[in-house]
Amino acid sequence: MKALFAFVLLLVAIPVAAETVALRAGAVIDPASGTIERNQIILVNDGMITAIGAAVSIPAGSRVIDLSHEWVLPGLMDAHTHLTLTEVTGDAPFESFYIKESTTYRAMRGLHNAQTLLDAGFTTLRDIGNSGEYAMQDVRRAIEKGWFVGPTIIDAGKIITPFGGQSHEIPPEQGSFWKYEYLDADNAAEIRKAVRTNIYYGAGVIKLVLDNSPYHYSLEEVRAAVDEAHRAGFPVAVHVYGGEAADTAIEAGVDSIEHGFFLTDTQLKKIHDKGIFLVSTDFPRALLDVIGTSGGIFPPPEVLAPKILDRLTRAHRLGVRIVYGSDIVMERPGQTRADLMFDYLAVWKQAGLSSMETLKGMTSEAAQLLRVDGTRGRIARGLAADLIAVPADPLADIEVLRRVDFVMKNGRVVRQGVRGTP
Ligand SMILES: [Zn+2]
Structure with a gap:
């Protein structure tokens, strides 16, 4: 018995x-x-x-x-983070944040920020470049291994740009040191190679910068990126404010416009009709006052803040699929990144988005853009x-x-x- x-x-x-x-x-x-x-x-x-x-x-x-x-x-999603980056604010040179920090150090910051955001309710993050020598790949792998608790991370690897990264007026004797942070690609073949390089190192999205220099990618060049990325199963996100470069992005069929501060109604209608997402990175005025021009990357706050609100209002009215992306690259005394990210909610409300629409942009719409809607959102x-x-x-x-x-x-x-x- x-x-x-x-x-x-x-x-x-x-x-x-x-x-x-x-x-x-x-x-x-x-x-x-x-x-x-x-x-x-x-x-x-x-x-x-x-x-x-x-x-x-x-x-x-x-x-x-x-x-x-x-x-x-x-769980909330942010489709535009830079977790390993803490920007030197004011009018310091844009490169300040990466020329004095190793990839290892930045990976640790990335993990810290990923955990801070998870703790605040962000369970999925799309990190859209600027992580040195692929620091975010290691953060993602360490979380996926179970070594650390963290959010789901989709990472862009190195940002692909025409010659010069997002740097301006660097003297030739300094060399193209931005290659630590960016991949220069100056024709369709180089773009294809850059896309493949990022995917090889683990990228889950391809990020291009379209209008940060006087010379812009051609339609053929952006199409090469879209073709190469899509064939491998990954979406393409482009940094673009507006103008002819935005026309090129829309025509080439990218998956998301990042920022798009100066988009016209005609462009927004095309974005809507093609099902392109707008990751609108709607910085509140108070935050822009701290960021300044970000070393020449942004227009002055008094110009940019009303443009952001106007563009978001029009995008919402025209039915564009809006996804939440903070682009937050700083903390403030007594405020984490997460605290600052919630300041964007007031801008969305002011632009006419209902609370349900805001939640949609922070969950299910983001999941579709990130191509994780089969598992999350x-x-x-x-x-x-x-x-x-x-x-x-x-x-x-x-x-x-x-x-x-x-x-x-x-x-x-x-x-x-x-x-x-x-
Ligand atoms: Zn950004």
Whole structure:
């Protein structure tokens, strides 16, 4: 009898299923469909959402997390980060941030920033270049290995530009030192090689700069990038403010316009018709005042701030698919990057986006641009359990995103409770 008992114990001990976590959610918001459901049970098993609904029963032995007084929504996404970069603000030379920092040092900063953003509710980030010698690739790999807790990261590798990176007026005797940070590519063949180089080193998106120099890529050149990237299964993001370079980007069929501060209505209509995403990087005026011209990359704040708001208002009115991207490259005393990123919400509100539209741009729309919509961006059965909770209704006041008090990444509770001060 004793032996039989031991045998039975052994049998039940072997096939231990992964722990089931049951979330009791007061409300679940689905920005993709624009709906809200009350009193939902979400079951999470092995990192995945296995069931969701009001009538779902909680299996015996589950770990129950009570979010019954909370609003639960998909983890946030930022489609335009530079996690390894902290810019020297004011009118310091643009190159200041990379000429004195090693790739190793920047990888550590990237990991630190990735964790800071995850803690604030950003479960997926698209890092859009500027990481020295592929620092973000190692950050991504270390997180994917499980060495560190972090968000899902899609990384652009080195930014592809016409000769000169994003540098201006560097004397010839200095050499093209920006190659530490950029890939110069000056014809279609060089662009194809640059795209392949980035993909070889692990890029999940290709980033081109189109109008940061007096000479712009031709249609043929941008098409070469799009063709090469798309054949390998990756989207193309272009830094462009407007003008003829924006026409080229739109015509070439890129996947996202980054910034697009000076886009005309005609261009925005074409962007809409072609299904191109606008990653609008809508810096609030107060932040622009700190950033300055970013060493000549930005127009002065008094010019740029009204342009940003006007362009976002028109893009929204014309039905352009807008995706949240912060382009944040700094912290301030007492404010993390995440705190500064939530300042963008006020600009979106001012431009006429509803709270639901804002959440869509920060979740399901971003997931489509990042090509992770098969696994993330919604709270749905079969998707990864990337979700957050806030203590009040974000549809009534989007600013409550600053008070995310629950973060789950791939089914693992990253934080429950109030976010710490920096
Ligand atoms: Zn940027």
